[in-house]
Amino acid sequence: MANAIQAEAPPGNTGAVLVPKFGKGLRVARGAATRPLQQAGDMLELLIEVLRSAVTHPTGYWGDVREQMYDILKLCWLPMIISCTAFGFGAPGLQGGNIFLLFGIPERLGSFFLMASVREFAPWINAMVVAGVMGTAITADLGARRIREEFDAMEVLGVDPIRTIILPRVIALTIMTGLMDVVALCFGVFGGLLAAWELDANTNAYFGNFWNNATTTDMWCSVVKTALFGLIIGVVCCYKGYRAEGGPIGVGRAVNQAVVIAFAGIWMFNFAFTTLMLGLNPDMQVYR
Secondary structure, three states: OOOEEEEOOOOOOOOOEEEEOHHHHHHHHHHHHHHHHHHHHHHHHHHHHHHHHHHHOOOOOHHHHHHHHHHHHHHHHHHHHHHHHHHHHHHHHHHHHHHHHHOOOHHHHHHHHHHHHHHHHHHHHHHHHHHHHHHHHHHHHHHHHHHOOHHHHHHHOOOOHHHHHHHHHHHHHHHHHHHHHHHHHHHHHHHHHHHHHHOOOOHHHHHHHHHHHOOHHHHHHHHHHHHHHHHHHHHHHHHHHHOOOOHHHHHHHHHHHHHHHHHHHHHHHHHHHHHHHHHHOHHHHOOO
16 A cells, blocks of 8 residues: 555564555644644643632732733833833834824824823733743743652642742732833833934924823723733743743743744734724824
């Protein structure tokens, strides 16, 4: 048979056993297709366990949460400020401002930055910085603990590693990513102001157009969305670090996978969240 090979016969049987060549390929393809779904289910299970532990016993971990929040702020505030200011000045600022300049209305750049900064790039850049800086550090830390068998030792001693190690990190990432979004918004709009100055736009008109279009829904949705970005980063990075295997090489692989999955999860969630927000508030799409 063209699509089969002869395998060794079992003891006592002189006949040849035909094994399809493509059997191994099908198993590999099936594993590649189901593995992402299995990991997504495991991450959801970890999220439920973290939420259950946080709600049913809301004490005893806030000291660790505070330490993690300080580490996040210490490591992420400067890259986030520089990135938001530079991106606001370069991409939507100068390029968007040149379009408005063609029509002789560079001051309208302020209304454009409500969409560009508040709804989109400030939360996105904030989450990218947190995932790239703190998410990788958390994954590497938990992965190192896993290959040193610290989690196994904790379970033998009756200590829950999810509540002790993972829960404070997930809560800290959720809170701090949302809070830093306020700073990201300010510096994103400041980057747009620098672009407006470059285009000789009036400062008062820039801010006037911004606040004429800004709504309370825009502001709180931006903060809530970014906080949920932090939750996604925390769950994905903690899961990958907690399940790391294969020694130091496996830890490095887990770090790479955690960042890629976190980025993809943020992009998909951002699309769904923004679409739902604009669908429920169609007046927000009208510029005044």
